[in-house]
Every structure is written in structure tokens, then in C-alpha cells.
Amino acid sequence: MIFIPLPFVVALLLVIRLIEMLHSQEPSKGNRPFLALIGLCALQSLAVGLRWGYGITELRYMLPVLASCLPPLVMASFRSLMHREEARTGIARWLHAAPPIVVIALLAMAPGLIDFALIALFVGYALAILNLGRTGPDALDEARLDRVLSAHRALVIAAASLCLSALFDLAVFMDFEWSKGANVALMVSNANLLGLLLLGLTATVAARARALPSPVADMNDAAAQAAQDREILERIDHLLVKEKLSRDENLTLSRLARRAGVPARQVSGAINRLSSRNVSQYINDFRIAEACRLLRETDMSVTAAMFESGFQTKSNFNREFRRVTSLSPASWRDKNRSPESLQ
Template sequence: MIFIPLPFVVALLLLILLAALLRNQGYARGNRPFLALLALCALQSTIVGLRWGYGIAELRYVLPVLASCVPPLVLASFRSLIHRDRADSAARWLQFAAPPIVMVVLELLAPELIDAALIVLFIGYALAVLNLGRTGPDSLDEARLEGVVAAHRALVIAAVSLCLSASFDLVIFLDFEWSKGTNAALLVSNANLLWLLLLGLTAIVAARAQAVPAPDAEEAATTAAQDREVLDRVNRLLTEQSLFRDENLTLSRLARRAGLPARQISGAINRLERKNVSQYINEFRITEACRLLRETDISVTAAMFEAGFQTKSNFNREFRRVTSLSPAVWRVQNRLSSG
């Protein structure tokens, strides 16, 4: 039977989380620190599995350096949810680069101090992370409002995870002191399983609260002009050819008729009209249904089918969304007013 160390399972789960973020281009664009954190956690978990699952002793030199990169990256990730002056970028770079440099120096000159240095490092950065959110969710002023509370909780949990790692490092250090590392493999695997996975989960929760970076003024103007051109082409199809009457109309079919990518059409409608494609098309249908109800004596059901709707429930729901009235009441009121 093939032996699969638990850290490999953790690495796989972290990679799945990473893929979930990368699938959304908006999240991937604005969440490089969180993406890097997930990738680093997955890499560290894999190295732990190779070191303690398969006994590759040479990797013991790699693990402290990798571990020392995690706390600064956690801090950088949550700092990306806070608006700050970038003038101190050199200091921040030193804040990130110093821990792995210190680990390399200790490996060369004083390897007996590595465990203590990692414990101090993890606790110190945990306190720095907590300090970022000391004033509550409002401190994360670059997070989207709908996700800021969850992001703040993730910040606290991430700080706790760093402290948890420090406590595991202490236990492992004591195990080597008292029993020559008899339980080290089990302790390291379980510690890795718990705190890296916990850190990965908090990273994806916080990453989803990250606002997509706004385009600059020139890019925004270009995008708006392109969106308007797309929307004008779609509107011509819907009005001149009454394409909205097609009860089997889909975004894909609309895109083929317009000669445009479906994503470009949906993006233009979302950005310019603040609606999804279904709502936008249904408003054309409701306009036509209103015309029929006002100008003809056909039944509400007949007007519904003429306008392109297939089900009465969807028709009634959309009619109320657009007019705030039921079709029957709208007909009575508008015929009275027109008379």
C-alpha cells in the first residue's frame, strides 16, 4: 500500500483553495499576497511530508527558512486590506526579507538557536497582525463591506494560528530535549495538519473580502467606451429585430447574433446598467408586455407569451420588479390614465 503522509493531504487541500482563488480573475488580480501565502503553505506542507513521512533528512535545512517566510507573508496579506502610505516600502521589504536571512545565518553559525528564534518570530508577527486589526473590522478599510467582518475574524484566527505554531515548535523542542525526538515526526505532522490548513482557510476567507483594484482613469474611460459600443450593438438587436421575443434566447445565442464574446456582453451590461443579462433582457420584454396591455385587449397570459416569457411566475416576478405592480393592476391604472 502506498504511504501518503498527512501533510501531503494538507498540501492538496491548500492547492485546491489556491485554484479556487485563481479561477476568479478579479480575486487573482487583487490578492497576490494571499495567493503567495497559500502557495507557500502548500509548499511547506509538502516539504514536511517529505522530511518526516519519507525521512529525507537533508530537508531539515529547508524547513526553518520556509517557516520563517510564513509570518511576514501573513502580515503582508492582511496589510493589503488596509490603505496605507507606500513610502515605507523599503522597511516593509526588510520586514519580509529579514526572517529568512536570519534563519540562514543561524543555520550556519548557531543552529541550536533556530527553534527559539522561530518561536519569537511567530509570536512577534502574531502580535503585529493583531495590531493591524486592533480597532475592529473598520481597520480593514480596503476590504469590501460585505466581507469585512469575516476578514477581521480571519485576521484574528491567523494570529492565533501563528501562536499555535509557536506552541507546537516549543513542544517539539522539548520533545528533543527530553526524549531525543521520539515523538517529533508525529508532532510535526499533526502540527502541520492543523495550523497550516487553518491558516489557508483564513487566507481564502480574507482574500474574498479584497476589493478588485480599480482601473486607472484612462483604462476606465477606454472600458466605458467599449462597453457603450457593445451595449449599443445589443440594443439594436433587441429593438430592431425584437430578439427579446425569442423565448429560447440565451446569452450564448445573443453573443452569436451580436458577433461578440458572451463575457464581453455580460460585462458591459453589468458595468453600465448594474444588472445581470437576464434582468436586462426581461426589461425589454416587460416594456413590450406593457405596450400590449395598454394598447390591445389580449389577455395577460397572451401578452406574457408575446413578450417572450415562458412561465407566469417569472413574468409576474419580473413585472413587479420593473413596475412595482401586478400586470392586471398596471393595465387598469394605465388604461384609466390614458383615457
């Protein structure tokens, strides 16, 4: 029976995607974790194919170590899309290097515990990643605003993928216990498709990011907090309207906060409290208002109006346009076209 090396196909697709990302944009510091994650998935796919497709049993020592590197790298990738108050240095950073060290130690002293260690590692990091995004899309304040919702969904899916990988590890362990590993090759090959899922996530959320200090003010007086929020929102509105910052397709919460001279978390908090919307929705309201003006007063095409108002993807533009107006751009133009523009 000819073995179809599905992991090799996965590895090839990952490498192709990695090359595309390297050529499509300059790899910034914020993108490096995502690029490393894709590379690790490709290497793991190749090792799985060699181990279970060609029977290279020596790789059984390498695979658990590679697997233990995956959850910390997933977390590092999403942390790169978050504003951090402090640089992650010293013990806090090096703790994430512990999983592969522990697995190597278990390989030498207690190999029977490796499966349980990997299951605990994957589930634990999945919960930690979900905790990163517990406040919603605004938690990813270094992501581009037109992609932040996709980035947050990717975070949730990544956590679910780690849990699913833990389930596969448990299934492999049970198969060895019950049927001496008769189905392991098939299960491992299918489980390896998770690499493709992680690839899709990195393609969605990879964006340049910079961390800016964001001290949170201690505001005990509700009236003072409200006054501060209004002042912050006035600065933001001025930037979005007068300086047309809403039309910047690369706008991020950190960039907006830097221009306003206000910490990013205070900007996010003020928008949340006064408008009951997240930052991306608030910015998109201004973009949709500009798009409506262009559709009403000019002969500009819908696509041109989309780009001119700051959107980069048609799906995001149409979704946000319907959220604000309950109509498609073309339908809205037909109902609201000014008489002067028809002359």
C-alpha cells in the same frame, strides 16, 4: 507500519484551493499575497511530508527557512486589505525579508538557536497582526463590506494560529530534549494542519484592494469636527440613496470614499462618531431598508430581494436583517406586507 502522509493530503488540498482561486477571479495586486501564502503553505506541507514521512533529512535545512517566511507573508496578506497612507518602500519593506536571512545565518553559525528564533518570530508577528486590526473591522477598509467582519475575524484567527504554531515548535524542541525526538513526526504532521486553517482564512478575506491616500485632518475644534462629519455623512447618504451605491455588491470603503471625494479614514470616523456603527453596519442598514421596501411592496422572493438590495450571501443577509429588524425576512414580510401588494 504504513505511514499516512497527512502533510501530502494537506498540500494537495492547498494546491486545489489555489487553482480554484486562480480560476475564480483575476489575480489582482491585492490578492497576490494571499495566493503566495497558500502556495507557501502547500510547499511547506510537501517538505514536511518528505522530511518526516520518507526520512529525507536534507530537508531539515529547508524547513526552518520556509517557516520563517510564513509570518511576514501573513502580515503582508492582511496589509493588502488596509488603506495605507504611504507606500511601503525602502527599509520598512525590506525589514520583512530579514527573518529568512537570519534563519539562514543561524543554520550556518548557531543551529541550536533556530527553534528559539522561530518561536520569537511567530509570537512577535502574531502580536503585530493583532495590532493591525486593533480598531476593529474598519481597519480593513479595502475589504468588501459584505465580508469585512469575516476578514477581521480571520485576522484574529491568523494571529492565534501563529501563536499555536509557536507552541508546536516549543513542543518539538522539548520532545527532542526529553525523548530524543520520538514523537516529533506525529507532532509535526498534526501541526501542519494549520496550513488548512490559513487556507480558510485566505479564502474568506481574499478580495481586490487598492490603497488610496488618506491624509487625516487636524481638527481641534469639536464644533468644526461635528460640522465636517455631518457634511461627509450627507455626501455618503446621497450616494447610497440617490445614486443607489448601497446596491453595489463590490462596494468597499475606499471606493465609497473615492466617490464622495473624501479620505477613507474621514468617512470611517464620521460614520463612527455620528451613527455609533461601523461602516459595514451603516451600509447594511441602507441595504436592509431597501430589502424591506421590496418585501413589503413587491412579490419578489426573499432571495431576489437579497441580491437586489446589495447582499451576496444568505447568511450575511439573514444576520444583518435580524440585527436591524429582530425578525427573519419571511416573518417581517408576513407582518408588514402592504395591502396594495396583496391585491
